[in-house]
Amino acid sequence: MLKFDNQYTKSAVSFCEYSRSAKSMSELKGELSELLRVLAFDFYICSPCHNIMNDAGRLVMSNLSADHMETYLNSKKIKINPILKYAAKRLTAFEWSDPDFINTLDAREHAFFSDLDACGMAFGYTVPLHFTGVTVSAVSFISDKYEATVDAKQAVTLIAPAFLEASIRINTAKSAKGKGQGLDTVGKLSPREQECLYWVSMGKTDSEIASILNLAEGTVHAHVEGAKRRMGVHTRIEAVLRAYFTNQIHL
Numbered sequence: 001m002l003k004f005d006n007q008y009t010k011s012a013v014s015f016c017e018y019s020r021s022a023k024s025m026s027e028l029k030g031e032l033s034e035l036l037r038v039l040a041f042d043f044y045i046c047s048p049c050h051n052i053m054n055d056a057g058r059l060v061m062s063n064l065s066a067d068h069m070e071t072y073l074n075s076k077k078i079k080i081n082p083i084l085k086y087a088a089k090r091l092t093a094f095e096w097s098d099p100d101f102i103n104t105l106d107a108r109e110h111a112f113f114s115d116l117d118a119c120g121m122a123f124g125y126t127v128p129l130h131f132t133g134v135t136v137s138a139v140s141f142i143s144d145k146y147e148a149t150v151d152a153k154q155a156v157t158l159i160a161p162a163f164l165e166a167s168i169r170i171n172t173a174k175s176a177k178g179k180g181q182g183l184d185t186v187g188k189l190s191p192r193e194q195e196c197l198y199w200v201s202m203g204k205t206d207s208e209i210a211s212i213l214n215l216a217e218g219t220v221h222a223h224v225e226g227a228k229r230r231m232g233v234h235t236r237i238e239a240v241l242r243a244y245f246t247n248q249i250h251l
Helices: 007-019 027-036 066-073 084-085 108-117 150-174 193-201 206-213 217-231 234-245
Strands: 043-048 123-129 137-143
Touching: 007 027, 027 150, 027 217, 043 066, 043 123, 043 150, 066 108, 084 123, 084 137, 123 150, 137 150, 137 234, 150 234, 193 206, 193 217, 193 234, 206 217
Parallel strands: none
Antiparallel strands: 043 137, 123 137
16 A cells, blocks of 8 residues: 555655646656666556557557567567566556466467567566556566565556556547546545545555544445445555545545
8 A cells, every 4th residue: 555654655656746747748758767767677668458469559658669669569479468468367466477477478478578588678567557448558667687676566556557547647638539538437436435545545454444433344345445446446556546646535
């Protein structure tokens, strides 16, 4: 959850605040690239998980070079990017070295990762994003030399949905084609849902929130689940950030 107990998390929250008012993709991407250097990541790529190989016009945002992008998205060794395929089925973030993920790969997909390694994309951490009204997407944070620390992974788990939300907002402002997607799809939280999400953002468990608000633990859980449905998301972090982006809670 959103606990402000280390510098990486504080920097991630600052990025979330900045992203609410970013006016252009160049500003947003520049801010993200600068922050990722602090977190010891070299690259990022945000892309939809479905039909990416056959639809170059889909929203893809990255600081990868053209050659790196070609290797990541359009490798001739595979039909479907295994990272995006796996992310489409998951709600939680994963490392590329995760044994559960590695065990899903076939020989061609292992060769694909050898290509990534050879071009300086050896270590990755991918955050799946499942927002109602928006194509299932994933943001991968990539390093050439180091696996991410626990604090860095927590930070980018916060950064990823904020970056996608801001990207949707900026791009839909430019084009009527995006009307009806993204922030327009969220519902209005009840006062209790707002209270519960606020305490979720403070890192409190359902049991702790129940004690604070003098409610039954099951009631708190129901309010949090209701908030997730209204926000059109599948995880608590995404619900907190989407509520924050729509000015329904304050961190």
